[in-house]
Amino acid sequence: MSGRISTVKTVGQLRKRVGGWRAAGETVALVPTMGALHEGHLSLVRLAKRRAARAAVSIFVNPTQFAPNEDFAAYPRDTARDRKLLAALGTDLVFAPSGDHMYPDGFSTQVEVGDVSEGLCGASRPHHFGGVATVVTKLLLQCLPDIAIFGEKDYQQLMVIKRMVRDLDIPVKVIGGPIVREADGLALSSRNAYLSAAERATAPRFQQTLAECAKRLSVGEDSKAALRRGRAALRRAGFALDYLELRNAQTLAPISGKVSEPARVFGAVILGRTRLIDNVAVPRRR
Numbered sequence: 287m288s289g290r291i292s293t294v295k296t297v298g299q300l301r302k303r304v305g306g307w308r309a310a311g312e313t314v315a316l317v318p319t320m321g322a323l324h325e326g327h328l329s330l331v332r333l334a335k336r337r338a339a340r341a342a343v344s345i346f347v348n349p350t351q352f353a354p355n356e357d358f359a360a361y362p363r364d365t366a367r368d369r370k371l372l373a374a375l376g377t378d379l380v381f382a383p384s385g386d387h388m389y390p391d392g393f394s395t396q397v398e399v400g401d402v403s404e405g406l407c408g409a410s411r412p413h414h415f416g417g418v419a420t421v422v423t424k425l426l427l428q429c430l431p432d433i434a435i436f437g438e439k440d441y442q443q444l445m446v447i448k449r450m451v452r453d454l455d456i457p458v459k460v461i462g463g464p465i466v467r468e469a470d471g472l473a474l475s476s477r478n479a480y481l482s483a484a485e486r487a488t489a490p491r492f493q494q495t496l497a498e499c500a501k502r503l504s505v506g507e508d509s510k511a512a513l514r515r516g517r518a519a520l521r522r523a524g525f526a527l528d529y530l531e532l533r534n535a536q537t538l539a540p541i542s543g544k545v546s547e548p549a550r551v552f553g554a555v556i557l558g559r560t561r562l563i564d565n566v567a568v569p570r571r572r
């Protein structure tokens with residue numbers, strides 16, 4: 287496939303392109319990203335290509351979902367490389383707006399989603415999901431796709447967006463794509479680039495611990511005991527623990543006792559200066 291890809295930077299240009307497709311009766315899928323693309327992102331683009339006639343990808347490192355002490359400035363950016371990867375997949379359009387275009391002077395609107403935004407990452411990053419919900423609302427209204435695709439890597443984010451789209455009657459179908467992992471189990475993330483060689487060697491223990499915990503829960507271990515054991519294993523492996531929790535896979539409500547509903551184990555840890563998040567489904571008992 288050609289190494290060239292069409293890139294637009296303004297909402298007007300985006301609407302013109304997408305409007306043309308829709309007028310021709312073609313369906314459109316949008317994959318929102320912050321760039322520094324890896325196989326996890328690319329799997330979502332392939333899903334978009336399968337589910338719609340046209341696939342658009344947005345690349346925007348959204349300042350409002352980072353707290354002042356977080357890594358907005360250091361976040362990896364390589365749009366030229368991203369565009370090559372997207373062109374190779376036959377992506378139809380890249381939307382790469384500037385910060386000023388997304389947030390002009392005087393911008394003062396915020397979308398807040400209750401319930402599923404609370405707890406987990408919402409507890410340790412209190413402004414994060416407000417920033418995510420606001421920018422995703424803007425992207426959805428700017429593009430007006432039929433389908434929007436998000437990764438289960440950020441499972442709470444996926445649930446926040448599903449709830450927001452439902453609550454605000456945004457006319458888009460939200461689809462989740464499965465987590466893409468390295469061979470050793472580490473979930474692909476743009477932030478893995480921050481890990482030193484020693485940290486990278488430790489990092490797979492995170493997912494392994496979540497998977498062990500999920501397996502114990504699936505054979506009937508009490509959640510309190512399984513989580514206690516998991517937290518201790520993470521600390522022993524060298525992670526600073528943010529949280530390790532068991533939640534209902536749809537509502538994200540906490541689960542206590544034995545698992546009898548669709549459930550996932552959610553974790554966030556800090557390794558050196560890098561915050562890692564991951565989640566694993568509790569296998570259903572046969």
Ligand code: AMP
Nearest residue numbers: 319320326436437439440464465466474
């Ligand atoms: P980001 O660029 O980190 O904002 O991610 C853009 C989209 O890619 C989000 O919907 C993420 O959930 C998704 N994503 C990131 N990493 C992965 C992964 N390892 N597997 C599947 N999806 C991912």
